[in-house]
Amino acid sequence: MYRLYGALAVFGIALCIITTGFIIDTRTADKVIRELDSSYELAKNGDIEGAKRKIEAAKSEWDNNMETMLLFMSHGRLDQIESSINTAYNYIKSNEISMFIAECASARLMTGHFIDVEYPYLNNIF
Amino acid sequence: MRKGEAEYIYSKFYGGVRFCRRLMIISAIRTVLLYVIIICAVRMMGKRQISEMQTSELVITLLMSNIASIPMQDTDQSMLSGILPIMILLVCEILISYLMLKRSKIRRLICGKPVIVIDNGQIDQQAMIQLRISTEDLFEQLRQKDIFDINEVAFAIIETNGKLSVMKKAENETLTVSDMELPFEEKYLQxxxxxxxxxxxxxxxxxxxxxxxxxxxxxxxxxxxxxxxxxxxxxxxxxxxxxxxxx
Missing domain, CATH: 3.30.240.20 (bsu07140 like domains)
Structure with a gap:
């Protein structure tokens, strides 16, 4: 009977880990996606300073949560997104707007995909 | 080669070596941690896991060893990607074993049932075909029980874990103290x-x-x-x- 209680406790812990990881990842990704979208739109409309602020916010959000996300996700995937966001940030710092827009779109796609594969949909399971 | 180039190449090489060393240290630490976790998991699953294994237990053991090796070798994977499946398998195994204890139907579904292959000294050939056991397999298992003559066997049962249990014919059984009606001293466990x-x-x-x-x-x-x-x-x-x- 003790083993059964132990198993239920382990299950509870596993459920907490899964839920925590899911919440942190989706929340961070959603925020980053919003900032990237805003940055992209502002850059397209010519508001470079606004775009810079937004990409900085996206970078900051990602950097703040990266350490925690590393506990739950593959490091390779996170590194790719971090690399893309940093590249976009560097492009806008050096006023390469067209490159920035392209990189922003790429980062947004990767971040979106990063979250899509977390949901327990059938196509993700199989 | 210019002076700057040599320094650049050296810094890249040295940085790469340091990077590899860091990976190996991480791999070593993860190996120790996962080793402890696996031992705890096997202990939690109990003595059944260590002794004769049923089908579900064999599956769990194989899966756990494979899952644990992934974050050990691939430091790109988070450790939780190894620990979490082990935890879920542990829970499944304990729940299943508990259900098997309470419900014989579930036990029969997962483990099957023992099959008599020698009944009253006669080999049940249909049972052997059903179990896909050859005569060589049967005789090998009999020899491992120190039985070299099939005529000594009254009953032989293939258990759910694949092992053979044998009951010899009365005339071939080893004599016991009570058979010889000799006085005996009660034995206790040392x-x-x-x-x-x-x-x-x-x-x-x-x-x-x-x-x-x-x-x-x-x-x-x-x-x-x-x-x-x-x-x-x-x-x-x-x-x-x-x-x-x-x-």
């Missing part, structure tokens, strides 16, 4: 009370003895606790001492 100089309190309790009793015996034998490699004793007070070898 438990290890000292192992490598350390007293085992649980064993003392089982024998209904205390430390004083053991120390008196040791004193009678003119020994010290640290001189003893193994000491076993039963409820009758019959003991056995093996001394440590002198270095």
């Amino acid at each position: 438990t290890t009370v000292i192992s490598d100089g350390e007293l085992a309190d649980a064993s003392l309790k089982y024998c209904g003895l205390n430390k004083e009793n053991i120390y008196n015996i040791i004193k009678k034998e003119k020994l010290k606790l640290n001189d003893i490699f193994i000491m076993t004793i039963d409820k009758n007070g019959k003991y056995n001492i093996i001394r440590k070898e002198k270095k």
